[in-house]
Amino acid sequence: MTDRRIKRSNRALLDASFQVLLHNPHASLSEIANQAGVGRATLYRHFPTRENLLAAIAIESLEIVEQATAKRLRCELRETSAIEQLVSALLPLADRFHFLQMMWTDIELDAEVCALYEQQMAALERWITAGQRNGVLSEQLQPQWIVAMLDSMLYSASWLISTHALSPKEAEQQLLIGLLNGISGHKPTG
Amino acid sequence: MTDRRIKRSNRALLDASFQVLLHNPHASLSEIANQAGVGRATLYRHFPTRENLLAAIAIESLEIVEQATAKRLRCELRETSAIEQLVSALLPLADRFHFLQMMWTDIELDAEVCALYEQQMAALERWITAGQRNGVLSEQLQPQWIVAMLDSMLYSASWLISTHALSPKEAEQQLLIGLLNGISGHKPTG
DNA sequence: ATTTAATGAGACGCTATTGTATCATAAAGT
DNA sequence: ACTTTATGATACAATAGCGTCTCATTAAAT
Numbered sequence: 001m002t003d004r005r006i007k008r009s010n011r012a013l014l015d016a017s018f019q020v021l022l023h024n025p026h027a028s029l030s031e032i033a034n035q036a037g038v039g040r041a042t043l044y045r046h047f048p049t050r051e052n053l054l055a056a057i058a059i060e061s062l063e064i065v066e067q068a069t070a071k072r073l074r075c076e077l078r079e080t081s082a083i084e085q086l087v088s089a090l091l092p093l094a095d096r097f098h099f100l101q102m103m104w105t106d107i108e109l110d111a112e113v114c115a116l117y118e119q120q121m122a123a124l125e126r127w128i129t130a131g132q133r134n135g136v137l138s139e140q141l142q143p144q145w146i147v148a149m150l151d152s153m154l155y156s157a158s159w160l161i162s163t164h165a166l167s168p169k170e171a172e173q174q175l176l177i178g179l180l181n182g183i184s185g186h187k188p189t190g
Numbered sequence: 191m192t193d194r195r196i197k198r199s200n201r202a203l204l205d206a207s208f209q210v211l212l213h214n215p216h217a218s219l220s221e222i223a224n225q226a227g228v229g230r231a232t233l234y235r236h237f238p239t240r241e242n243l244l245a246a247i248a249i250e251s252l253e254i255v256e257q258a259t260a261k262r263l264r265c266e267l268r269e270t271s272a273i274e275q276l277v278s279a280l281l282p283l284a285d286r287f288h289f290l291q292m293m294w295t296d297i298e299l300d301a302e303v304c305a306l307y308e309q310q311m312a313a314l315e316r317w318i319t320a321g322q323r324n325g326v327l328s329e330q331l332q333p334q335w336i337v338a339m340l341d342s343m344l345y346s347a348s349w350l351i352s353t354h355a356l357s358p359k360e361a362e363q364q365l366l367i368g369l370l371n372g373i374s375g376h377k378p379t380g
Numbered sequence: 381a382t383t384t385a386a387t388g389a390g391a392c393g394c395t396a397t398t399g400t401a402t403c404a405t406a407a408a409g410t
Numbered sequence: 411a412c413t414t415t416a417t418g419a420t421a422c423a424a425t426a427g428c429g430t431c432t433c434a435t436t437a438a439a440t
Binding site: 003006009039040042045 | 416419
Binding site for chain 2: 024025026080105132135136137138139140141142144145146148149151152153155156157159160165166170171174175177178179180181182183184185186
């Protein structure tokens with residue numbers, strides 16, 4: 001019933017377009033098709049319009065993130081190690097965050113993208129609020145600000161990794177210290 | 191000697207293009223010229239190419255940032271309040287950071303842009319390194335990571351302000367707490 | 381008042397990209 | 411083996427944006 005070629009082309013296109021657009025947001029659909037090893041016509045058969053393609057990548061990205069976080073977010077946040085684990089799980093996906101942020105202007109009009117995004121944001125905010133109740137997270141900060149910090153620091157980490165300023169290991173370490181303790185010198189040790 | 195009209199058109203173009211591109215990165219030069227209340231031909235007389243225009247905005251943005259920070263960065267970082275003052279000075283310029291980040295792919299090829307950028311980054315890193323020596327900033331973190339955190343959190347703040355999720359005042363407060371102390375609950379108070 | 385030159389309006393050619401349509405081929409399903 | 415259909419190649423029309431040029435107008439400089 002379902003032709004294997006469809007799935008194969010679809011994968012090749014989603015993978016290639018993600019990689020190509022990540023490094024050149026202005027890339028034409030021809031370039032993308034070439035990089036995917038697929039005819040331009042085939043690209044249009046799978047994704048009728050450019051917006052459509054971008055939305056598809058965004059949705060896949062959001063689903064990947066969801067898959068990596070869903071289990072962790074389901075159980076209540078009780079100790080700091082859970083945050084460390086979340087960051088560890090999310091950091092390898094920083095490219096996806098990068099893409100979503102970079103293309104936000106183009107994809108924010110898509111209903112499914114928005115729905116997924118808001119859904120995940122809501123889940124994350126609930127998790128964080130629980131963490132605040134449990135004393136793991138500061139109650140001085142608003143949940144949405146903590147979400148924003150997490151998001152933007154993942155982006156920073158991926159940036160520094162991609163420019164080889166930091167190794168992935170270093171980046172993760174720095175991110176956790178900075179996120180959890182801030183940048184202040186250790187005055188609490190007084 | 192110098193015709194006032196030149197300066198006036200130039201200002202109108204720089205201001206309008208910054209605002210327009212901030213909200214629609216794909217805006218055409220026609221739209222920009224319209225918004226500036228200037229003919230399209232005039233735009234081309236001032237900025238021969240699109241890249242040229244983008245670079246000009248970037249350079250102006252970097253100069254604005256430099257003007258706002260130079261004095262503060264010149265005197266050594268000795269106490270936390272200096273950081274708070276830097277953030278206060280920088281937060282109103284978050285739109286400029288936003289622009290630079292959003293257009294980075296398009297402007298990173300310009301020599302002057304790169305020079306200004308690296309120069310400011312270097313100054314900031316020196317300031318931070320001094321702050322670490324003085325015990326104001328954590329020595330566990332690499333200067334470039336602290337820079338990245340500052341940058342990305344300014345971006346986050348401007349985002350939340352622009353979406354009306356946080357008021358400017360709230361955003362500044364949350365930013366400072368998060369940046370200096372991190373998101374952890376107060377375990378040091380034990 | 382006269383000269384200078386920046387501007388606005390518009391026409392023009394050019395290129396790149398988009399999206400559609402066609403048709404032979406070859407791979408997959410039965 | 412036979413049928414179905416996804417694909418690749420190609421041609422095509424349509425659009426949009428870019429960059430150049432011209433010329434009358436009008437503001438500014440002297």
